[in-house]
Amino acid sequence: MSKPTPEVYEQGRGMDAHNQVMRSIRAKKDRTYDPHEPTRVWLDEDNTPDGVRQSLTIILNTGGCRWARAGGCTMCGYVAESVEGGSVSHEALMDQIEVCLEHEREEADEKSPLIKIYTSGSFLDEREVGARSREAIAETFGDRERIVVESLPDFVEGERVADFTDRGLETDVAVGLETATDRVRRDCVNKYFDFADFIEASEAAGAAGAGIKAYLLMKPPFLSESEAVEDMKRSIRRCAEYAHTVSMNPTNVQRYTMVDELYFRGGYRPPWLWSVAEVLESTADADAIVVSDPVGHGSDRGPHNCGECDDRVQRAIKDFDLRQDPSVFEQVSCECEATWEAVMRREMGYNMPLAR
Numbered sequence: 001m002s003k004p005t006p007e008v009y010e011q012g013r014g015m016d017a018h019n020q021v022m023r024s025i026r027a028k029k030d031r032t033y034d035p036h037e038p039t040r041v042w043l044d045e046d047n048t049p050d051g052v053r054q055s056l057t058i059i060l061n062t063g064g065c066r067w068a069r070a071g072g073c074t075m076c077g078y079v080a081e082s083v084e085g086g087s088v089s090h091e092a093l094m095d096q097i098e099v100c101l102e103h104e105r106e107e108a109d110e111k112s113p114l115i116k117i118y119t120s121g122s123f124l125d126e127r128e129v130g131a132r133s134r135e136a137i138a139e140t141f142g143d144r145e146r147i148v149v150e151s152l153p154d155f156v157e158g159e160r161v162a163d164f165t166d167r168g169l170e171t172d173v174a175v176g177l178e179t180a181t182d183r184v185r186r187d188c189v190n191k192y193f194d195f196a197d198f199i200e201a202s203e204a205a206g207a208a209g210a211g212i213k214a215y216l217l218m219k220p221p222f223l224s225e226s227e228a229v230e231d232m233k234r235s236i237r238r239c240a241e242y243a244h245t246v247s248m249n250p251t252n253v254q255r256y257t258m259v260d261e262l263y264f265r266g267g268y269r270p271p272w273l274w275s276v277a278e279v280l281e282s283t284a285d286a287d288a289i290v291v292s293d294p295v296g297h298g299s300d301r302g303p304h305n306c307g308e309c310d311d312r313v314q315r316a317i318k319d320f321d322l323r324q325d326p327s328v329f330e331q332v333s334c335e336c337e338a339t340w341e342a343v344m345r346r347e348m349g350y351n352m353p354l355a356r
C-alpha cells in the first residue's frame with residue numbers, strides 16, 4: 001500500500017506514541033486493491049426504526065481512512081484495504097456501486113429497502129467520496145427507503161447529508177464513536193474527537209433531517225473485562241440521548257494493529273460473549289435500538305466463551321438484535337459462566353488477561 005504518513009490535518013491529534021506504533025505496524029502491509037471493486041458487499045436483515053428490513057451492505061473502497069494513514073485506531077486494520085495512491089476516481093467509485101447492484105440483482109428477489117454504505121473511513125469526507133460521487137450515489141439509491149452512511153463527526157455537514165434527505169430517503173449517519181468516555185476513546189482507541197463533537201455532529205445531522213447510528217467498541221486494549229462492560233453500559237445510556245440505534249461491537253483481533261501485537265504477546269483477550277450478553281440485557285430498557293454483531297465469534301481472535309457455548313450465545317445475541325427482548329439470555333447457560341464471573345471480579349489492569 002502507499003506509505004502511511006501523517007498529513008497536516010492529522011498532526012497534533014491523538015497520541016503521538018500510539019500513532020508512531022500504528023504507523024510502523026501498518027507499514028508492514030503491502031497488498032493493494034483494485035479500485036473498481038468494492039471491498040465487500042453482502043445482503044442481510046437489519047432492525048431499523050421502521051422494523052426489520054432486507055439490507056444491502058456496501059464497503060466502498062475509497063483509498064482508506066486518512067486517520068489510519070496518520071497511525072490511527074489501535075484495533076483497526078481497515079487501512080490495509082486501501083488502494084495504491086490513496087484516492088479513487090468518480091468513475092471507479094461508480095463501477096464499485098454497479099458491482100454491488102449486480103450482486104443484489106443476482107442474490108435477492110427484490111431491491112433492498114435498506115442500503116448501508118461504509119468506506120473504511122468517512123463517506124462524508126470529500127477527499128474519499130467527492131460531492132459528484134456522493135450525489136450520484138444518492139440518486140442511484142433514491143428509490144429505497146433508508147440509507148446509512150458512515151462518517152467521523154468532523155465531516156457531518158448539513159448540505160452533505162441533505163443530498164440524501166432531500167430525496168426523501170430516511171437517512172442515518174453512522175458514527176464510530178466507540179465509547180462515550182473521552183479518556184477511553186483517546187487513550188485506548190486513539191481516536192481524536194470528543195463526545196462533544198459527536199453531539200455536534202448529531203445536531204447537524206438532525207437539522208438536515210437525518211438520524212444518528214452510534215457504533216461502540218467493547219473492550220479496546222488496556223481495559224479489564226469489568227471496566228469494558230461498565231464502559232459499554234454507561235456509553236449506551238449516554239448515546240441513547242442522541243442516537244436512535246446503538247451498535248455495540250466487541251473488539252476482534254485484526255492483522256496489522258496494535259491489538260494484534262498485544263494479542264501475539266499474550267497481553268490481550270477479546271471480550272467474552274457473556275459480557276456482550278450482560279451489557280445488552282442490562283441496557284434493554286435504554287431508549288434506543290441496541291444491537292451487536294460479534295465478528296469472529298467463538299474464535300480465539302474474536303469474542304468468545306469456552307468453545308462449547310459460543311454458538312448458542314451468539315444466536316441469543318442475534319435474536320436479541322431483531323426482537324430487543326432480554327429474556328433470550330435467560331435461555332442460555334454454560335459452566336464457563338463461573339469463569340467469566342471470576343474474571344469480572346478479579347481481572348485488573350496489571351493481570352490481563354486473567355483467562356483465555
Ligand code: SF4
Pocket residue numbers: 065066067068071072073076077078079120121152176
Ligand atoms: S476505526 Fe475508523 S477512524 Fe479509526 S483508523 Fe479505522 S477507519 Fe480510521
Ligand SMILES: [Zn+2]
Pocket residue numbers: 305306307308309310334335336337
Ligand atoms: Zn461456555
